Amino acid sequence: MINEHPGAVAGADRHRIDACFLGPYGENDALLERLVVEFLRDHVYWRRNFHPEDPPAISTEASRHPDYLAFESRMRRELHQLSAALKKSVPFHSPRYLGHMVSDLLLPGLVAQILTLPYNPNNVSEDAAPVTVDMEVQVGLQLARMIGYRHDPAQPDCAFGHLTSGGTVANYQALRLALALKAFPVALRDAGVPDLELPEDDWCAFNLHPHAATALLDRYQSWLAAQSPAQRRHWRQRVQSARIEHLGLAGFLARHAELRVPLVLAPVTAHYSWSKGLKLLGLGRAHLQLLPERGMRLDTDALEAMLDRCRRDRQPVLMTVGVLGTTEYGTVDPIDRMLEVRERASTAGLGHSLHVDAAWGGYLATVLRNEDGSLRSRDEVAADYQAFPAAEVYSAIAALGDTDSVTIDPHKLGYLPFGTGAFLCRDHRVTALLAEEADYVFHGSAPKGYLERYRSLGQFIPEGSKSGANAAAVFVTHRVLPLDHRHFGQLTRQTILAAEAFHRRAMVFAGQMQACVAALVPFAADSNLVCLALNPRGNREVAEANAFVRSLHDEMRADPGQPLQLKQFFGSVTTLRPEALGAAEMQRILGALGLDAATLEGADDGDDRLLILRHTLMNPYLIDHENGISYIDRYFEYLQERISRLSASRGRAAAP
Structure with a gap:
């Protein structure tokens, strides 16, 4: 039986969401077919x-x-084989999928990408x-508005953003620019x-x-423009020859003996792309x-x-x-307090950039934005939910506009095709430091207008060739569903409500x-990630608890x-590690599960951490009001049956 939770989406809003997706059962197949055929014919007319x-x-x-x-026959055969093979793909579209950070695709983005590909x-x-x-x-400006950056190209310090293959490359760009x-x-x-x-x-x-x-960069460019x-x-040549990009890191440091290779400070839960980026x-x-956490968030005292x-x-x-x-737990670091710490360090002479890796959580900002781009109060936002947003979470999201750069993945909580990560920087003027020159691609000096400047996009981004179809997918989606709480925020809201319902059901x-x-x-x-830790009753060993969870996950992968x-x-797993949680939090969790902390401390690799189930609650049909089905309830019923069978097997194995 479905219990209507606080702030549940009203009927009209549910019907709007119903038009957004192909649907778990392919319910909107006729709509998708009409759109694809219409624009395929339109493309053919354009050619003619x-x-x-x-x-001809x-x-x-x-x-x-x-x-x-013969060629047509061979092509059809290979395409049919591909189609058959793809039926083994993970069913991300289904409300039975609770695993990684992916769900069904939004129709405007899917159709826009298909429409654009033949061009x-x-x-x-x-x-x-x-x-x-x-x-x-324009996508960069749409996302900048969502997080609170200045997004008016007429302003000299307007933000800038571009798409990447994913959050990993966006994080590389953040390092490169910083x-x-x-x-x-x-x-x-x-x-x-x-x-x-x-x-x-x-x-x-x-x-x-x-x-x-x-x-200082702005003053230099103004000064340079005034010269003959x-x-x-x-x-220009003199400055370029002194830059780190020309000399390389070794040459730059050899020339400035007082300086050392700078550090990057990140929480222990940071994505592995940061390690890859520093190597690259x-x-x-x-x-x-890597800095410790306190209560699953970066410890700003340690920072x-x-x-x-x-x-x-x-x-x-x-x-x-x-x-x-965070990729593993969905937790939110205290960005507002990190900014305060950065300001104090900079005042003391240790200036540095502050980047936010919001690859997963960036679209949470939609529920905080009014249609005019202004920030909603926490009380306004909280009226829609049972617990979200915690004061710390609200303050962190509201502070995004004061950071230096941000990574966001539209192909995660934006429900868009893969290949649509995004990098944003607060002030576009700094991109002058990234510019490359290639006469066969980029012609003449850059025009002064904002939009004209970035039409030679390849000068400023890590990639060279890249698909414009991805940009069309994101742009059109954001036009159909503007990034505020009344439009795109309705989808984000559904995921948060699902996470709250999941948490309540987990307690039952x-x-x-x-x-x-x-x-x-x-x-x-x-x-909208909820984790679940499990331990068979009477067990004290972390290794046995991990084996138990691994057996459950084997049937859900x-x-x-x-x-x-x-x-x-379908589900996923992650681990809890003492270095991520801190000793006190780890002890609290182990104690609540009846596990002996000593069995964690003395374990080999793999069992020196606690394996837990991880659930990403993105699918908007986890609670199917049309048919009176809660896939959250069904999941826990399934889990209950599986655990009962495993416990019975465990009991038989332990019997003399």
Whole structure:
């Protein structure tokens, strides 16, 4: 039986959501077919009307030629085999899928991508994508508005964003930009540029606040523009030859002996892309310092202590990283307090960037935004939910607009096709430090207008060639569902309500199953991931608890060797680690489950952490009002049956 939870989506809003997806049962197949056929025909008409005086190059008789027919037959055979193979794919569309950060695709994005693919735009520049390059730049402004960055291109400090293959590449871009901005004032000093009020020494230049470094870059560009063409060329070449991008890290540091490789400070729950990024940029994994958590969020006292130590040791810091929706737990770091810590460190002479990895949780900001872009109060937001947002979560999301850069993945909580990650920076002027030149792609000096500047997008981004179809998918989706609480926020709201309903049902489940298993939601959900820790009743060993959870998960993971229909539900697992939780939190969870902490501390790799079930609650049909079905209830009924069978087997195995 479905219990209507507080703030449940009203009928009209549910029907609006119903038009957004193909549906778990393919209910909107006719709509999708009409749209695809309509725009495929439209594409064909475009081809025919490009130069109608040109005759058809493929004759009508060609389709009857044996070679043509053989090729068609071979193509159909391979496509049918592909279609058959794809039936083994993970059913992300189903409300029975509770695993990773993916769900069904929004129809406007899916159709926009399909519609655009035959045009094959390459978003490296407007020469190859005169339409979709502008769309990509507009997507950056749409996302900037959502998180609170300045998004008016007429303003000199307007934000800038672009799409990437995913959050990993967006995080690389954040590192690349932060390093360029950090080192540029040193290059100005090295080049001896006059009249700019440069910092007094290399240490001060390398440790400017990002706002001050951006202002210095702006003054330099204004000064350069006022010089004669010959002087402009001279000073541009002189500064470029002193930059870290020209010298390389080793050459730059050899030239400035007072400086050291800067650190990146991130929470222990940070995504592994940060380790990859430091290796890729040549900074080295040793310069990634992982900081402890407190209550599943970054410990800002530990962050401040580390920054104080760095200042005393004259160890520069490139950036601090906060996570808004960790990959494993969906938890939200205290971005507002991290900003306060950064300001104090910068005032003391240790300036550095603050980046937020919101690959998962970025779209949570939609529920905080009014239609005019203003911020809703916490009380307004909380009226829709039972517990969300915690005061700390609200403050963290509301503070995004004061950070230096953000990663967001539209292909996660944006319900869009893969290949649509996004990078945003607070002030677009800093992108001048990333610009490349390629005469065959980018022509002449960059125009002064914001949109014109970024039509040569490939100058500023890590990728070269990239699909404009992805940009079209995101742009159209954000136009159909604007990024505020009344539009896109209705989808985000559904995921949060589902997480709250899941948490409540987990508490009921724990009471029902207490005779055979200890069940615990180890920490309240900050977003829409809910974890569940389990331990067979009477067991004290972490290794045995892990084996028990692993057995449960074995029946809920994709197995290409079995028909999908044999799986009742799909789920995922993660681990709880003492270094992530802290000793006190780890002890609390182990104690509640009846586990002996000593069996964790002395365990080998794999059992030196606690395995738990992890549930991503994205699907908008987890509670099916149309048919009176709660897939959340059904999941716990399934789990109850599986645990009862496992417990019975365990009991028989233990019997003499």
